[in-house]
Amino acid sequence: MPNPKDIRSLMLPHMLDAVPYAAVDPPSVLAARAGLAEDDIAKLDANENPYGPSPKVAEALASYKGYHIYPDPQQRRIREALAAYAGTTPDRIVAGVGSDELIDLLLRLFVAPGDRVIDCVPTFGMYASFVSVVGGELVSVPRTKTFDVDIEAIRKEARQGAKVIFLASPNNPSGNLLSEATLRQLLSLDLLVVVDEAYYEFAGATLAHLIPQHSNLVVLRTFSKWAGLAGMRLGYGIMDPAVAERLMVIKPPYNLSVAAEIALLASLDDKALLLSRVQSIVAERDSLFARLRRIPGLVPLPSRANFILCRLAKGQGHRVYQELAKRGIFVRYYDTDLLRDYIRLSVGLPQQNKALVEALQMILS
């Protein structure tokens, strides 16, 4: 028996170096930090949907009678419903516990310890975290000044060997899209290309139509943003049937809960309402962008998602984040070299956005 003190020596060496994802705190913790009631804070730090889920979700969950039965390991009904929504066939769909689970499963399918994975930074931090969990070697390729991917730098890294590249479109946190021309160039490289379309409904643009011609393309989507179900954990991927078949084998058999399945089907049943809310958020995003542009000392970046990245004067990022937090307005601040002078604002309800703009005007005046 090993000495309990030595238990870490039994762990996989690369797990000891695993990098945590900087996840956001729940409203109760944020409210306590600001000394306010939960209802009085504006949670604009995780690109959640301020309208919440469709009312049909609560109705369907309340009336369901089969919670004592395991969910369908083949995800038959939801793969069919998702295929209809995404304009594809069920054999190309796999659903996961958030799109996060699909990122993890794809890495486990393709990446062994020491394999190289390309990450176009700054981007969604979960890719780097999950790469560290499988012991992959993360190759960070910085984006250009406009946050576009640097195709020449990627090509160079791919030539030295890489198994996977992650590309969020729109990119989190910059909000810009990956162009089809750029993706086509990347698809000709010999690696798996994961295009993460978590904000697809807000952007109204997709690259999923390239999947039938490219078995090395996977598109990820989520119900966390457009459908207001971040807490329910529901994501899916669209991919070549050969990739889907293997993911279905390696995923935990009952990965999605029955509750998540019900929420997914009820959301798709109420698609029109949810998409009209998406349109309200898009209109509010564009109005917020115009108001932010008028604030001296703050430069908002055009966004196709439900958030706006803002550049501040050198050294101001953390101060502005803290000043907003004191007022009960929580936005995303990244203490990293590339983003130290930025804050990312999720688009909230109109009154929250108004309070945000007023607070920023005061803080920066």
Ligand SMILES: Cc1ncc(COP(=O)(O)O)c(C=O)c1O
């Ligand atoms: C680009 C991107 N991908 C994936 C996710 C996570 O999605 P999910 O909640 O489905 O795990 C996020 C969440 O912020 C994101 O920004």
